[in-house]
Amino acid sequence: MSTPATFDSPTLNTPYALTPEQVQQFQDDGFIKLKDVFDAETLAYYAQEITRLTLDLNPNKGTPLEERSTYNQAFIQIGNQWERSEIAREFSFSNRLAQLATELLGVSGVRMYHDQSLFKEPSGGFTPWHVDQYYWPMSTAMTVTAWIPLQAVPLEMGPLSFGKGSHRKHIAREVEISEESDQMIRDEVKRQKIVDVYEPYDLGEVSFHYGWTLHRAGGNTTEKSRNVHCVIYMDENMVLGEPKSDHEKHDWKDWSPSTQVGEVMADALNPVLYSTKS
Numbered sequence: 001m002s003t004p005a006t007f008d009s010p011t012l013n014t015p016y017a018l019t020p021e022q023v024q025q026f027q028d029d030g031f032i033k034l035k036d037v038f039d040a041e042t043l044a045y046y047a048q049e050i051t052r053l054t055l056d057l058n059p060n061k062g063t064p065l066e067e068r069s070t071y072n073q074a075f076i077q078i079g080n081q082w083e084r085s086e087i088a089r090e091f092s093f094s095n096r097l098a099q100l101a102t103e104l105l106g107v108s109g110v111r112m113y114h115d116q117s118l119f120k121e122p123s124g125g126f127t128p129w130h131v132d133q134y135y136w137p138m139s140t141a142m143t144v145t146a147w148i149p150l151q152a153v154p155l156e157m158g159p160l161s162f163g164k165g166s167h168r169k170h171i172a173r174e175v176e177i178s179e180e181s182d183q184m185i186r187d188e189v190k191r192q193k194i195v196d197v198y199e200p201y202d203l204g205e206v207s208f209h210y211g212w213t214l215h216r217a218g219g220n221t222t223e224k225s226r227n228v229h230c231v232i233y234m235d236e237n238m239v240l241g242e243p244k245s246d247h248e249k250h251d252w253k254d255w256s257p258s259t260q261v262g263e264v265m266a267d268a269l270n271p272v273l274y275s276t277k278s
Helices: 020-029 040-056 070-074 086-092 095-105 179-191 246-255
Strands: 031-034 076-079 109-120 127-130 143-149 160-163 196-198 206-210 215-217 226-235 272-275
Touching: 020 031, 020 095, 040 076, 040 086, 040 109, 040 226, 086 109, 086 226, 095 109, 095 143, 095 206, 095 226, 095 272, 109 246, 127 179, 160 206
Parallel strands: none
Antiparallel strands: 031 206, 076 109, 109 226, 109 272, 127 215, 143 206, 143 226, 160 196, 160 215
């Protein structure tokens, strides 16, 4: 691991005041964007380490964009950065983020499922419509992803777009991310008149979305990389469900390997990051 951080962030672990209206908005819409979750200095500090790890471990290194799959054109993806670096661990274990995840879900606390970077390179392709929880072997829908841009994200860079209220629609819950899934979901979004919320992100703005919320991202038409870090949280009492697909079996092996079906997902890779229990 790299040298532990010494940066004293004013926002990393201090509480963020959520209103009851914001919690209700999240639960109704399936997502929420929150301003000023992190200050510029905090983002700049942790972005250095996350960027270093992502570029060092880039599995697409040396392969031109046009020779990659749609998935690999969309982003560079590196998981469990918190295991590789004490600095990345500090960021992913942010008490502020975990508090927000807990309050938005309305649970007693949250565990880490995993973290990951999602870097959309200059000229990087679109991210197809999809739902994340298709891949996760969990028994309930009490999951949320914090999507944390490490810089401001204008529309030209490909911010996330959300299908408002789509977590209640049961669309594409058995479909993996692909160009085919994108077209199928586009058709359903149009047919069911789901509002597609596509907005830029200010510096320090963070979004949270349920595992079953439909989302996508546009391509990056700028000359700068769109650098994002994600932390995926689950209810601290989440039980491992019986895997329904090879994708769920793969995620079980990667992200909670010691847990048995029917047990709380309390693997060493799934520490509790925030809890209101005494």
